[in-house]
Amino acid sequence: MPRRKADYHHGDLRRALLAAGLELLEQEGVAGITTRALARKLGVSHAAPHRHFPDRAALLSELAAIAFERFTAALRTGMDKETRPDRRLAQMGRAYIRFAIDRPAHLRLMFNQEFPSPPPRLQQASQAAYEVLEEGVVAALGPGAPGKRVEAEVFGSWALVHGAAMLWIDGSLRHQLPPRGARAAFLKLSDASIERMIEGLPKQR
């Protein structure tokens, strides 16, 4: 039987750290993720995490990569509810918004963090998310669309859903939405904006 590192002491501390980190992320925010807090949460000495991550930044960027991977998966799952390219793009936008509502701190970690030189996995994960978005717009525009047009539409749709998501996460809409049913009102507004955006695309049959 091949030797499995996972079987040494804790079992699989590295994996446990990442899982606990993603939980703690949504509970306490990015700043709440400290190597010591994670060690406490897992009942392990506070120096133990350093066996698996050289420093806190390495841990955070690994978490960000996983967050991006979850995000990309959510976008794909959303898209796959439909078959027509323009409807697929709309569903991707809806999935973007819903991910932001469900996992706000994930989005914050992904976008709002400074990673001076992101490790390959993070760079790849964020690039993959972008490519899903881009492919969705390209498909909705159809094969004839010129590159400049594609670029502009990718930018515009990304900015729209990202802005809506961020305004929600940051609570900036707090005073503009009804206190009861804020979430529902927000979803309605977002969905309507997405539909308007889709309508603005050139028709292609």
Place this chain on the structure above:
Amino acid sequence: MPRRKADYHHGDLRRALLAAGLELLEQEGVAGITTRALARKLGVSHAAPHRHFPDRAALLSELAAIAFERFTAALRTGMDKETRPDRRLAQMGRAYIRFAIDRPAHLRLMFNQEFPSPPPRLQQASQAAYEVLEEGVVAALGPGAPGKRVEAEVFGSWALVHGAAMLWIDGSLRHQLPPRGARAAFLKLSDASIERMIEGLPKQR
């Protein structure tokens, strides 16, 4: 002559703290604004700031309020370059983007910060910014527009410019823009998106 508190020792430490805070904000980011750092910057003991602000949160929220006031002024200045309501709205959007480029940390402090119970000045300042945006959209839509329509258009245009601004600030466009002239390319894309948004509004003469 009326007694002026400003003339005691430092001169006007409260005002100086706010001014230094806004400078430090753009140099070091929100996390860099500590009472001790500000005291060092002003050549004053590290306990001195507490004479003017009960705690760090009070200082930060005051800075956020000033940031919002600058932001509102920038939006107004942008708008006032034009007279036609739809052009005024476009200029406001452009001003939003340019403010984000010029003072990214201001925007981060304004939107990205948690103020559990914002003091009146901050609440008023952020509300004022929103009202400028809302008025701009209302004017561009014309007097006949129903409330629901107005609400949807305010949301959509805010989300669009805010999203573009945030993507830029967070560096998320780094890999999608040319390394040379990224700023110019970003402005071009933003401006085009704003024009598309304006074109989507119902015509009114």
Place this chain on the structure above:
DNA sequence: TGTACATCAGTGAACGCGCGTTCACTGATGTAC
């Protein structure tokens, strides 16, 4: 005009906090013979 007093902005020492990181160590597990 001069003096005694009150005010209060700024001082500097001190406290406790949680953090990241290092280090020699321990002991459980896997491996070689």
Place this chain on the structure above:
DNA sequence: TGTACATCAGTGAACGCGCGTTCACTGATGTAC
């Protein structure tokens, strides 16, 4: 199969860091008489 050894995940004490905050104080300024 059994024993000696190597590996290395996790330990726990320790270090230094900057931070916010408190406190009795000092001394410059303004005010009252």
